[in-house]
Structure formats: C-alpha cells, structure tokens
Amino acid sequence: MSKLLRKPKDSEISPGVILVHEVTEKDSPLEYVGFKIVDLVSGSKYSEELVKRECCIVALTGKINVTANEERFDNLGTRESVFEKKPTDSVYVSNDRTFEVEAVTQARVALCYSPSEKQLPTKLIKASDNGIENRGILNNKRLVHNILPDSDPTANSLLVVEVYTESGNWSSYPPHKHDRDNLPEESFLEESYYHEMNPRQGFVFQRVYTDDRSLDETMTVENGDVVLVPVGYHPVGVPDGYTSYYLNVMAGPTRIWKFHNDPDHEWILNR
Numbered sequence: 537m538s539k540l541l542r543k544p545k546d547s548e549i550s551p552g553v554i555l556v557h558e559v560t561e562k563d564s565p566l567e568y569v570g571f572k573i574v575d576l577v578s579g580s581k582y583s584e585e586l587v588k589r590e591c592c593i594v595a596l597t598g599k600i601n602v603t604a605n606e607e608r609f610d611n612l613g614t615r616e617s618v619f620e621k622k623p624t625d626s627v628y629v630s631n632d633r634t635f636e637v638e639a640v641t642q643a644r645v646a647l648c649y650s651p652s653e654k655q656l657p658t659k660l661i662k663a664s665d666n667g668i669e670n671r672g673i674l675n676n677k678r679l680v681h682n683i684l685p686d687s688d689p690t691a692n693s694l695l696v697v698e699v700y701t702e703s704g705n706w707s708s709y710p711p712h713k714h715d716r717d718n719l720p721e722e723s724f725l726e727e728s729y730y731h732e733m734n735p736r737q738g739f740v741f742q743r744v745y746t747d748d749r750s751l752d753e754t755m756t757v758e759n760g761d762v763v764l765v766p767v768g769y770h771p772v773g774v775p776d777g778y779t780s781y782y783l784n785v786m787a788g789p790t791r792i793w794k795f796h797n798d799p800d801h802e803w804i805l806n807r
Contacts, residue, residue: 538753538755539565539764540565540744540753540755540763540764540765540766541755541757541761541762541763541764542557542559542761542762542763542764543758543760543761544556544557544573544760544761545557545558550580550582551580552576552577552579552580552639553574553575553576553577553580553581553582554574554575554576555572555573555574556572556573556574556575556644556760557571557572557573557730557762558571558572559571559572559728559762559764564764565764565766566726566728566764566766567651567726568650568651568693568725568726568787568788568789569648569649569650569726569727569728569764569785569786569787570589570648570649570650571646571647571648571649571728571730571762571785572646572647572649573596573644573645573646573647573730573760573762574637574644574645574647575642575643575644575645576598576600576637576638576639576642576643576644576645577639577642578639578640578641578642579638579639580638580639581636581637581638581639582636582637582645583634583635583636583637584634584635584647585633585634586629586630586631586632586633586634586635586649587631587632588631588632588651588652588653589631589649589650589651589652590628590629590630590631590649590650590651590652590656590691590692590693590694591628591629591635591647591648591649591694592626592627592628592629592647592648592661592683592684592691592694592696592785593626593627593628593629593635593637593645593646593647593648594624594626594645594646594647594648594683594696594783595612595613595614595624595625595626595643595645596618596624596643596644596645596646596783597613597615597616597617597618597643597644598613598616598639598640598641598642598643598644599611599612599613599639599640599641599643600612600613600637600638600639600640600643600645601637601638601640602627602635602636602637602638603635603636603638604627604629604633604634604635604636604658605633605634605635605658607658609625609627609660610640611640612624612625612626612627612660613625613640613641613643614663617734618698618732618781619700619732619734619779619781621679621700622663623663623664623666623668623681623683623698624663624666624681625660625661625662625663626660626661626683626684626696627658627659627660627661628656628658628659628661628684628690628691628694629658630652630654630655630656630657630658630692631652631653631654631655631692632655633655633658646730646783648694648696648783648785649694649785650691650692650693650694650785650787651693651787652691652692652693653692654692656690656691656692659690661683661684661690666681666682666683667680667681667682667685668680668681668682669682672705672709673807674807675704675705675706676705676706676707676709676710676804677701677702677705678699678700678701678702678705678707679699679700680697680698680699680700681697681698681699682697683696683697683698684696684697685697685793686791686792686793691791692791693787693788693791694785694786694787694791695725695784695785695786695787695791695793696783696784696785696786697783697784697786698781698782698783698784699780699781699782699784700779700780700781701740701772701774701779701780701782702774702779702780703774703775703776703777703778703779704774704775704776705774706771706772706773706774707771707772707774707780707782708770708771708772709771709772709773709801710771710797710798710801710802710804710805711743711745711769711770711771711797711798711801712769712770712795712796712797712798713746713767713768713769713770713795713796713798714727714786714788714793714794714795714796715746715766715767715768716796717788717789717790719790719792719794720794721794721796722794722795722796723788723790723792723793723794723795724788724789724790725786725787725788725793726764726765726766726786726787726788727764727765727770727784727785727786728762728763728764728765728784728785729742729757729762729763729764729765729770729772729782729783729784730761730762730782730783730785731757731758731759731760731761731762731763731780731781731782732759732760732780732781732782733758733759733778733779733780733781734778734779734781735778736759737759738758738759738775738777738778738779738780739756739757739758739759739775739778740757740772740773740774740775740778740780741754741755741756741757741772741773741775742754742755742757742763742770742771742772742773743755743769743770743771744763744765744768744769744770745768745769746767746768746769751766751767751768757772769798
C-alpha cells in the first residue's frame with residue numbers, strides 16, 4: 537500500500553457536505569502542507585476555525601460565497617470544469633480566524649493549509665490576479681496558473697499553483713526537487729498534488745524518488761487522486777489521449793521556490 541497516493545474518501549461530514557480528501561500532519565508524512573477537497577451541494581455550508589494555520593480557499597468548480605470574520609466575498613468561481621482552462625477565484629485566510637464556505641451552486645472546493653503564526657490580512661485572489669504562463673518545449677509543455685506564487689507576499693508559507701499538461705507530455709520535468717534548506721541554491725518545500733484527468737477514465741504516472749533511492753515509488757494516478765511529496769524528485773507523465781490537471785500546494789520553513797534538477801536528466805534542457 538502506497539503511503540504517498542491517496543484515493544478519494546467521499547464521506548458526508550454534514551448535510552450536503554462531502555469530504556473527498558483530508559491530508560494532515562497527523563496522518564501523512566507532511567509537516568508543512570495540509571490539504572482538503574470538499575464537495576458541496578447548492579445551499580450547503582462548510583465552516584472551520586484555523587487556529588495556527590493559514591488557508592487558501594480555491595473555488596475549483598461551481599460558485600461559492602466565502603465569509604472570513606467580518607469580510608464576505610460573493611459568487612466566487614469561474615468554471616464548471618477545471619478543463620475549461622481558465623483561472624478561478626480564491627481567498628486567503630490567515631491563522632486564528634474562522635471562515636465559512638457557502639455553495640451557491642454545486643461546488644468543489646480545495647482548502648490548502650500550512651502552519652502560520654503571523655496574522656496577515658484576508659485577501660480575495662481574483663481569477664484575473666492569477667499569473668498565466670506557458671512552460672517547456674517539445675514534449676515538456678504545460679500551462680500554469682499562479683494563484684499564490686512566491687513573488688506574492690499575501691501568505692506566510694503557502695504556495696499554490698494550477699498546472700495543465702497535454703496528451704503525451706511530461707510535467708514537473710526534468711525531475712526536480714526542493715527538499716534541502718540550502719538557500720540560495722535550494723529551498724525546503726513539501727508538496728501535494730491533486731489530480732484530475734480529461735477524459736475522466738484517464739490516468740497519469742508519477743514517480744517520487746530521492747538520490748539514494750531510500751524513497752522510490754512510481755504510482756498510477758487516477759482522476760481525483762492526491763499524491764504527497766515529502767522529499768525527492770516528482771515528475772508526472774501523461775499518456776496519449778488524455779489531458780492532466782493538478783493543483784499544487786507547497787510550504788516549508790522559507791517561502792521561496794528554489795529547486796534542484798536531477799543531474800542525470802538536466803541535459804534535456806539544453807536540446
């Protein structure tokens with residue numbers, strides 16, 4: 537049984553609220569990254585007190601209202617499917633605050649967490665605020681939506697990004713890692729991947745491995761699965777005929793993304 541691959545659990549935690557995924561430091565190898573996926577039927581509500589954690593609420597699909605303390609943001613969300621390939625709305629909520637998510641329509645919401653001590657302002661991250669970029673060449677192409685990049689001072693620790701990888705392409709490639717607190721060369725960031733496929737019956741392959749191979753796991757990842765990356769390189773391969781989407785959450789002791797390529801495969805960048 538894999539310790540890194542999580543299948544949807546789909547448990548009803550209150551009327552109209554389905555907990556699809558829950559990743560915490562108590563039941564995973566991650567200390568800095570927490571993650572939930574919640575499905576809500578129209579009119580249902582989910583609320584939470586954050587205590588010493590910050591949270592980025594991402595409206596994956598459908599429309600939601602978000603209330604955080606005295607602030608309210610209405611009709612967030614821009615798409616019925618992530619494969620519309622347009623950015624969506626998110627809300628950042630700092631530690632020691634309470635938030636509520638109300639479904640205007642049927643909705644899927646991602647909740648991205650990391651430990652936090654310094655309280656920051658609540659912030660609406662509009663779809664139009666997302667930085668959009670195309671990365672890679674040849675069979676290493678992907679489309680990126682930067683929700684919370686390290687250039688944005690909104691959060692204390694969280695980094696959040698959406699990535700689309702087309703049929704027959706590779707992503708998070710050449711293999712790279714960020715598991716050493718050795719700035720300016722490399723930062724320590726844990727990571728989680730929430731995956732979707734189009735068409736839904738598709739799959740991708742994701743390998744997580746370290747230089748010494750003390751961790752070396754290759755997973756067949758299906759629609760709705762989550763992969764945890766506590767350390768190591770973590771490339772994703774997409775088979776012909778399918779498009780891959782994943783939502784990345786990263787966090788660590790320093791909020792900067794500095795990665796190290798696997799030297800065995802770095803040569804492909806010079807083609």
